[in-house]
Amino acid sequence: MHRIANYCGLISLAYLLSACVPAHHNKASAPLVGTSWELMSIQSMDDATGTTHISEPAYYVLTFGRDGRASFRLNCNRATGDWSAQPGRGDSGQLAFGPLAATKALCLPPSEDERVARDMAYVRSYLLREGQLHMSLYADGGIYTWRRSGR
Numbered sequence: 001m002h003r004i005a006n007y008c009g010l011i012s013l014a015y016l017l018s019a020c021v022p023a024h025h026n027k028a029s030a031p032l033v034g035t036s037w038e039l040m041s042i043q044s045m046d047d048a049t050g051t052t053h054i055s056e057p058a059y060y061v062l063t064f065g066r067d068g069r070a071s072f073r074l075n076c077n078r079a080t081g082d083w084s085a086q087p088g089r090g091d092s093g094q095l096a097f098g099p100l101a102a103t104k105a106l107c108l109p110p111s112e113d114e115r116v117a118r119d120m121a122y123v124r125s126y127l128l129r130e131g132q133l134h135m136s137l138y139a140d141g142g143i144y145t146w147r148r149s150g151r
Contacts, residue, residue, distance in 0.1 A: 032085055032095075032126070036063040037133050037146035042112065042119075045140045052112065060116060061149050070097060072120075074113035077103045081120070091128035095135060097121065119144070 039060035042052040054060055061073040064083060072079040082098035097120040107113050122137040123144070133146040 031091060031128055032064040032083075032133075034064065034066050036061055036149035038149045039112075039116065040132070040145045040147050042115070043143040043145070045142055054112065055110070057147065058149070060112065062146060063149075072100070072102075072116070074102065074107075074116050075111045076105045076107040077113045077117075079103070079117050079120075085126070088125070093126060095123055095126040097123055116144075 038057035039054050039062070040057055041054060044050060044052075056075075059073065059075045063071045065071065068082055068084065070081055070083040079100040079102035081100040084096050086094040088094065100117050100120055102113075102117045119137060119142070122141055123135045124138050125136045127134045127136075131148055133148075135144040135146070137143070
């Protein structure tokens, strides 16, 4: 009886550990794996804020690593953190970033480095359309629009 309890415990542990495998290993995230993107605009759902157009998109680059890590160039700063994606319909799905570790240099204005680093915690979904990546924030907080990077 003791062996059966140990066996059941091991099966339960294996099941729980398999549930912890990050979603970036799913085939659904394949359109994002290994790709790099340059930030084009940040659209706020607040009419008073409107849309921020990025004058130097190459200063804001997001790369989805094959290892489940995302790396960011944020103007004069760098950041990295985990990412995961879940399948959706067509070229869309859920997207999430873990906490980002970022450098804190003071970039020359105008700079959106702190805003981008902060907002990545609120990304909830993505849509790939016409060569662009649109990332939606939680509770209609905004939409980040990226174009493919030549990197």
